[in-house]
């Protein structure tokens with residue numbers, strides 16, 4: 580196996596984009612693209628609107644471009660979203676899509692209607708490398724980062740599928756990067772996709788309606804604040820380093836004190852901003868009154884709100900969900916200390932679409948490489964032809 584084979588398997592999209600895939604280019608990148616071809620930069624705005632607002636993928640239909648430019652784009656570029664391979668709809672209206680990003684790798688995307696809100700939860704990586712002990716995605720291993728076209732492509736596909744229906748409950752009002760993967764470990768591609776979500780010439784979401792959730796990659800929290808300060812959610816899950824080291828191993832690199840300092844910096848300067856702290860309720864692990872008191876003390880000087888997430892089970896997780904009265908008591912301790920706290924409703928459980936249940940189809944790199952070395956897998960090229 581040579582380096583080229585590796586590239587073919589892991590980096591190629593499901594549908595080969597012919598030429599440059601313009602779907603994932605931010606306005607600035609698109610301006611550079613046109614400038615490099617001797618075109619005026621305002622073409623970028625025209626094309627952005629066609630792609631993201633009209634959701635037109637054929638250049639021939641972009642009627643305010645010159646005929647010559649349309650022909651040239653047809654030859655040299657494409658608008659290629661990833662491919663939907665399965666749809667599951669829950670009894671509660673939640674919809675989960677399996678999105679193919681390579682012949683043998685899929686990520687998951689979920690729409691959660693909660694009138695008047697409609698939240699789209701999208702993925703940022705194929706699998707995840709963080710190994711949080713209570714998360715199903717971690718069990719899948721890690722394959723690769725999604726490209727910006729694959730990230731914004733999820734919103735593009737979801738809007739195409741949902742907003743063609745006239746039902747108001749199917750409008751996407753909020754976006755959360757809380758699907759598979761750690762978004763801050765795929766920083767550049769995630770930021771480019773975020774820019775497209777916010778750009779008025781593309782999707783035009785307000786900054787506060789887009790939330791990035793991280794397990795706590797401290798230096799990138801500061802970088803995000805500089806580049807694209809969307810709403811921040813932090814997966815905290817434990818009120819002290821001893822327990823958090825165990826549940827979220829990333830904590831050994833970025834302990835709670837450093838993480839909370841980054842959170843304070845993130846919202847400094849805007850008294851209305853808060854960081855959302857996610858806290859998964861694991862029976863007998865992190866859900867005692869003592870834990871609640873510790874958490875309240877920790878967050879006393881961070882502008883924060885807390886989302887308690889009842890643990891969503893998956894096979895052989897080894898954890899149980901805290902009983903409802905325990906979750907309520909935990910919430911009441913936080914509320915009594917003046918911390919805004921809600922218990923997140925569990926949605927889409929019957930289709931495995933709830934938090935931490937997204938697993939997609941991931942071929943972990945290390946396992947594959949081991950298997951191929953042992954001669955159990957066909958060479959990369961052959962595999963691609965078979966699928």
Ligand code: SAH
Pocket residue numbers: 711713714715756757758759760761762792793794812813814857859888889890891892893934935936
């Ligand atoms: N890597 C990012 C993005 C994933 S977000 C992050 O850690 O924030 C997914 C959210 O669901 C996180 O808060 C995660 O901790 C939580 N989660 C993971 N597994 C879960 C489970 N089994 N039950 C409930 N919530 C879970």
